[in-house]
Amino acid sequence: xxxxxxxxxxxxxxxxxxxxxxxxxxxxxxxxxxxxxxxxxxxxxxxxxxxxxxxxxxxxxxxxxxxxxxxxxxxxxxxxxxxxxxxxxxxxxxxxxxxxxxxxxxxxxxxxxxxxxxxxxxxxxxxxxxxxxxxxxxxxxxxxxxxxxxxxxxxxxxxxxxxxxxxxxxxxxxxxxxxxxxxxxxxxxxxxxxxxxxxxxxxxxxxxxxxxxxxxxxxxxxxxxxxxxxxxxxxxxxxxxxxxxxxxxxxxxxxxxxxxxxxxxxxxxxxxxxxxxxxxxxxxxxxxxxxxxxxxxxxxxxxxxxxxxxxxxxxxxxxxxxxxxxxxxx
Numbered sequence: 282x283x284x285x286x287x288x289x290x291x292x293x294x295x296x297x298x299x300x301x302x303x304x305x306x307x308x309x310x311x312x313x314x315x316x317x318x319x320x321x322x323x324x325x326x327x328x329x330x331x332x333x334x335x336x337x338x339x340x341x342x343x344x345x346x347x348x349x350x351x352x353x354x355x356x357x358x359x360x361x362x363x364x365x366x367x368x369x370x371x372x373x374x375x376x377x378x379x380x381x382x383x384x385x386x387x388x389x390x391x392x393x394x395x396x397x398x399x400x401x402x403x404x405x406x407x408x409x410x411x412x413x414x415x416x417x418x419x420x421x422x423x424x425x426x427x428x429x430x431x432x433x434x435x436x437x438x439x440x441x442x443x444x445x446x447x448x449x450x451x452x453x454x455x456x457x458x459x460x461x462x463x464x465x466x467x468x469x470x471x472x473x474x475x476x477x478x479x480x481x482x483x484x485x486x487x488x489x490x491x492x493x494x495x496x497x498x499x500x501x502x503x504x505x506x507x508x509x510x511x512x513x514x515x516x517x518x519x520x521x522x523x524x525x526x527x528x529x530x531x532x533x534x535x536x537x538x539x540x541x542x543x544x545x546x547x548x549x550x551x552x553x554x555x556x557x558x559x560x561x562x563x564x565x566x567x568x569x570x571x572x573x574x575x576x577x578x579x580x581x582x583x584x585x586x587x588x589x590x591x592x593x594x595x596x597x598x599x600x601x602x603x604x605x606x607x608x609x610x611x
Contacts, residue, residue, distance in 0.1 A: 510559025
């Protein structure tokens with residue numbers, strides 16, 4: 282059996298202390314038997330002698346490998362725990378900083394929102410035009426003084442009324458054309474309200490979003506096509522004007538219609554007739570058109586992207602509203 286180089290000095294010191302103090306001594310070191318794996322051992326040594334000072338040292342050796350290994354595992358677990366606590370502390374500190382920044386950003390956003398709401402309230406109250414604000418079900422949630430005066434109410438208009446119930450039924454459509462309505466859901470709800478209040482309400486409102494159609498398909502979509510009108514036209518198709526005959530056609534984003542097609546649209550407005558693609562036979566329809574756009578059409582006219590005669594055909598029929606411009610030829 283032999284000792285590791287580092288344990289030899291410890292072993293010598295152990296026995297030196299026994300001989301010097303004549304007391305029981307204990308030490309721990311690693312022993313390496315020949316042809317065997319080493320192990321941790323505890324040496325308990327005691328000097329046994331007579332009055333003359335002569336004697337022997339008796340030593341018991343105990344294998345403490347299991348306890349030493351357990352202690353090492355425990356130490357490693359402790360070190361790992363300390364590392365994780367340190368990492369988590371840094372992570373929580375970073376999250377705390379981010380949370381403080383988010384709270385500050387939210388406070389600033391809330392301040393901007395309150396300022397915007399105050400400006401909006403000031404605008405609504407000072408506007409000479411009657412303004413009604415409705416939710417997506419059409420219930421009133423706000424209005425200004427001009428709205429109250431316009432309808433002749435002595436006190437405030439009851440909230441949660443439907444926007445269409447604020448005026449006698451016989452004059453509701455006229456009222457809708459008389460004042461601006463700000464709607465959370467936008468101009469299509471206004472178009473549907475106008476249709477529902479018209480004599481055409483028995484037939485469905487037909488809607489076309491001109492901005493969602495490729496320029497090459499808009500003409501066929503609006504006016505229909507004959508079979509073989511162009512490559513891929515395998516069947517006859519009725520256009521939206523035919524489908525809306527006797528009803529209302531809502532053209533959303535009318536400013537997106539190509540200028541070369543606007544003359545055909547103007548003809549329908551003026552004469553109530555058109556031809557399908559691939560046909561020379563005129564078709565007559567009775568269609569009320571409601572159109573909307575987010576474009577500045579006067580600028581579009583100046584830049585030759587919108588026909589002047591089409592714009593001024595509906596000039597006296599515009600409803601200015603924050604949700605967009607509506608043209609409603611009756």
